[in-house]
Amino acid sequence: MSTRNFDLIVLGVGMAAVNAANKCASAGWSVAVVDALPYGGTCALRGCDPKKMLRRGAEIIDAARLMHGKGIEPNDIAINWPDLVAFTQTFTDKMPGRIEN
Incomplete structure (x- = not known):
C-alpha cells in the first residue's frame, strides 16, 4: 500500500467544499476530495x-x-x-x- 500526502483534504463535495478545493488547487496545493455521495452536494442535487x-x-x-x-x-x-x-x-x-x- 502506498501513502500520499496532500496539502488539503476536503470532506464533502457541496458547493463550499468544491470552491475551497478549486481555490487551493489553483494556488498550487495538492488537494484530495472525499465524499461517499455523488459530486454536487445537497443543494445542487436534491x-x-x-x-x-x-x-x-x-x-x-x-x-x-x-x-x-x-x-x-x-x-x-x-x-x-x-x-x-x-x-x-x-x-x-x-x-x-x-x-x-
Whole structure:
C-alpha cells in the first residue's frame, strides 16, 4: 500500500467544499476530495436548485391569478407537474460529472 500526502483534504463535495478545493488547487496545493455521495452536494442535487424550479412554477400561477381583472386573463394557465419535474431534473442530471471534472 502506498501513502500520499496532500496539502488539503476536503470532506464533502457541496458547493463550499468544491470552491475551497478549486481555490487551493489553483494556488498550487495538492488537494484530495472525499465524499461517499455523488459530486454536487445537497443543494445542487436534491435541494436548492430543483426546489427553486418547482416554486417558480407555483409563483407564476399565483402571480397570474393575482393579476386577473387587471389585464391578465389566467383562465387556462396550469402546471403540468410531470413536465415541470422533468425540467427540474435537467438542472441536476449532469451535475455530478460537470462538478467532478
